Amino acid sequence: MRAIFISDLHLGEQDAITEARFDVFMRDVAPKANRLYVLGDLLHVWLGDALLARDAYARSICARFAELVSRGTKVFIARGNRDFMIAAAFAKACGAELLPSETIVTLGRHRALLLHGDELCTDDVAYQRARRVLRSAAFRVFGNSLPVVLRAAIARRLRRASEAHKAGTALNIMDANVDAIAKVMARHGVDCLIHGHTHRPAHHVLSGAGERWVLSDWQQDYGYLAWEEGHFAVHPWPASTVQPASL
Numbered sequence: 001m002r003a004i005f006i007s008d009l010h011l012g013e014q015d016a017i018t019e020a021r022f023d024v025f026m027r028d029v030a031p032k033a034n035r036l037y038v039l040g041d042l043l044h045v046w047l048g049d050a051l052l053a054r055d056a057y058a059r060s061i062c063a064r065f066a067e068l069v070s071r072g073t074k075v076f077i078a079r080g081n082r083d084f085m086i087a088a089a090f091a092k093a094c095g096a097e098l099l100p101s102e103t104i105v106t107l108g109r110h111r112a113l114l115l116h117g118d119e120l121c122t123d124d125v126a127y128q129r130a131r132r133v134l135r136s137a138a139f140r141v142f143g144n145s146l147p148v149v150l151r152a153a154i155a156r157r158l159r160r161a162s163e164a165h166k167a168g169t170a171l172n173i174m175d176a177n178v179d180a181i182a183k184v185m186a187r188h189g190v191d192c193l194i195h196g197h198t199h200r201p202a203h204h205v206l207s208g209a210g211e212r213w214v215l216s217d218w219q220q221d222y223g224y225l226a227w228e229e230g231h232f233a234v235h236p237w238p239a240s241t242v243q244p245a246s247l
């Protein structure tokens with residue numbers, strides 16, 4: 001079984017390297033996997049599935065996933081903090097299964113927990129407060145009831161507030177909290193945690209037995225995580241997309 005884990009592509013940011021990586025990844029890499037897990041922030045922003053009808057770019061991304069699924073790779077999509085409005089219609093257009101905020105998978109002898117990762121940044125109290133409101137069922141209903149222009153205006157405001165907050169907050173405050181990691185892993189009885197969000201790709205061996213893989217965003221030259229032949233491996237992005245000069 002070969003499974004690939006990715007997150008934080010932030011597609012739609014008009015970033016040529018990421019677009020090229022996504023294109024080559026979907027063509028050459030993903031079809032060789034049995035399962036592809038997208039652990040949040042596939043899209044830089046998503047204002048609700050009602051937008052699919054008028055967003056040709058989003059539909060083109062869904063079509064790439066649907067094509068992959070038709071070739072035999074199962075696709076699983078989790079919501080991130082930027083695309084938390086992704087719902088059933090978007091997943092259906094991708095031929096994908098929409099994941100809950102916490103998912104457990106068995107990988108060989110490992111029991112692994114899959115998260116986006118923003119829920120681990122518990123030191124960032126202001127962020128967690130905003131998150132509780134934005135990710136609530138009530139906000140989802142409210143957001144989907146608003147006209148698209150208004151949603152876009154609100155998203156821009158939130159984005160500006162988020163940039164200002166990040167600029168004024170220490171990096172370690174915005175990283176995953178060690179206790180939050182231990183707690184969520186213990187609650188699910190897992191020995192492995194895979195998440196994105198922090199943009200600090202790494203493999204951490206945890207003190208209390210277990211490991212934690214932090215996925216890379218797609219703007220860095222780090223690569224993607226795969227589970228294959230009974231072990232984890234980080235693979236570099238397709239070679240043709242590593243050097244911006246080659247685009």
Ligand SMILES: [Mn+2]
Nearest residue numbers: 041080081197
């Ligand atoms: Mn995120």
